[in-house]
Amino acid sequence: MKRILTGDRPTGPLHIGHFFGSLVERVRLQDQYETYVLIADVQALTDNFDDPQKVHDNIIEVTLDYLAAGIDPNKSTIVIQSKLPAIADLTIFFMNLVTVARVGRNPTVKEEIKQKGFGESLPFGFFAYPVSQAADILAFNADLVPVGDDQLPMIEMTREIARDFNRIYGPVFVEPEAKTGSFGRTKGLDGNSKMSKSLNNAIDIKDSADDTAKKIMSAYTDPTKARKDDPGHPDGCMVYAYHQIFTSGHTAIKEECLKGGRGCVVCKKELIANMNGYFAPIRQKRIELGNDLGYVRNVLKQGIIKGQEVTGDILEKAKTAMKIDYRDILG
Numbered sequence: 001m002k003r004i005l006t007g008d009r010p011t012g013p014l015h016i017g018h019f020f021g022s023l024v025e026r027v028r029l030q031d032q033y034e035t036y037v038l039i040a041d042v043q044a045l046t047d048n049f050d051d052p053q054k055v056h057d058n059i060i061e062v063t064l065d066y067l068a069a070g071i072d073p074n075k076s077t078i079v080i081q082s083k084l085p086a087i088a089d090l091t092i093f094f095m096n097l098v099t100v101a102r103v104g105r106n107p108t109v110k111e112e113i114k115q116k117g118f119g120e121s122l123p124f125g126f127f128a129y130p131v132s133q134a135a136d137i138l139a140f141n142a143d144l145v146p147v148g149d150d151q152l153p154m155i156e157m158t159r160e161i162a163r164d165f166n167r168i169y170g171p172v173f174v175e176p177e178a179k180t181g182s183f184g185r186t187k188g189l190d191g192n193s194k195m196s197k198s199l200n201n202a203i204d205i206k207d208s209a210d211d212t213a214k215k216i217m218s219a220y221t222d223p224t225k226a227r228k229d230d231p232g233h234p235d236g237c238m239v240y241a242y243h244q245i246f247t248s249g250h251t252a253i254k255e256e257c258l259k260g261g262r263g264c265v266v267c268k269k270e271l272i273a274n275m276n277g278y279f280a281p282i283r284q285k286r287i288e289l290g291n292d293l294g295y296v297r298n299v300l301k302q303g304i305i306k307g308q309e310v311t312g313d314i315l316e317k318a319k320t321a322m323k324i325d326y327r328d329i330l331g
């Protein structure tokens with residue numbers, strides 16, 4: 001069976017950008033692939049090394065989001081990155097195969113470095129995280145990586161590392177394919193092209209119906225539409241952006257808005273009802289799982305055991321190819 005590896009940084013509960021970016025895709029594909037879902041705590045620490053409590057506490061939050069969204073532990077394995085030392089080992093070896101200039105050109109890291117305003121105090125660990133992410137994927141020899149489109153440069157770099165490793169040391173790694181979700185990027189409540197915890201423009205999966213309503217009521221809409229019968233510009237409006245996800249027949253909404261036949265308050269209320277309706281069963285399940293932390297703990301423990309097994313084997317193959325198993329010397 002072909003393998004999937006994908007992951008998220010546990011820096012907060014997952015939001016609907018994560019959900020539509022790749023979580024629904026993973027849930028859908030877990031029947032056809034041997035699926036591994038990585039809670040990337042090591043990566044989270046690359047820009048949160050001074051806030052370990054946050055990363056710690058979000059392991060459970062993210063696990064609850066996965067399970068509530070439909071990741072099924074009978075089909076998928078949830079793994080905690082720092083519990084898999086093979087990933088750390090591979091990261092070190094892969095660093096030899098990538099130039100500083102190459103990482104510096106990676107658009108995803110470049111954008112994040114800018115957004116976080118690191119300047120001269122850019123941690124080396126953060127700069128190097130694309131190499132560690134390649135190790136996340138190659139440690140499982142994943143065939144497919146469902147990700148948001150912002151992650152495509154990471155998968156490209158992973159493929160290059162796999163190719164270079166295989167050329168220099170012999171065939172060990174699979175060159176993985178990326179798979180982006182069918183919804184594209186989910187925009188932020190403020191109109192930003194990306195929904196993100198750090199931009200404070202996210203609706204979390206776990207948000208209550210009331211929180212969701214408050215957030216949607218304050219979402220960015222067409223500023224030129226002052227009165228309810230003014231014609232609007234749905235294309236820049238976040239409420240319409242979300243209607244496209246949650247509302248069937250959203251083209252009629254667009255036409256009404258363009259003609260001035262639809263007020264923003266009504267439009268928002270309709271969206272809130274659809275969104276809350278969609279997430280109600282997931283949120284309910286999340287609350288139930290939160291009351292059964294023994295079960296959640298067990299899922300994580302099983303995942304660690306399986307993850308260590310799989311990544312340990314692949315690390316051994318890589319070391320043999322690199323002539324550092326020393327069996328000839330040590331017996």
Ligand code: TRP
Binds near residue numbers: 038043133136137151
């Ligand atoms: N970088 C990803 C993000 O910020 C998270 C991640 C870590 C990941 N390791 C991964 C995604 C491996 C896919 C595969 O969302």
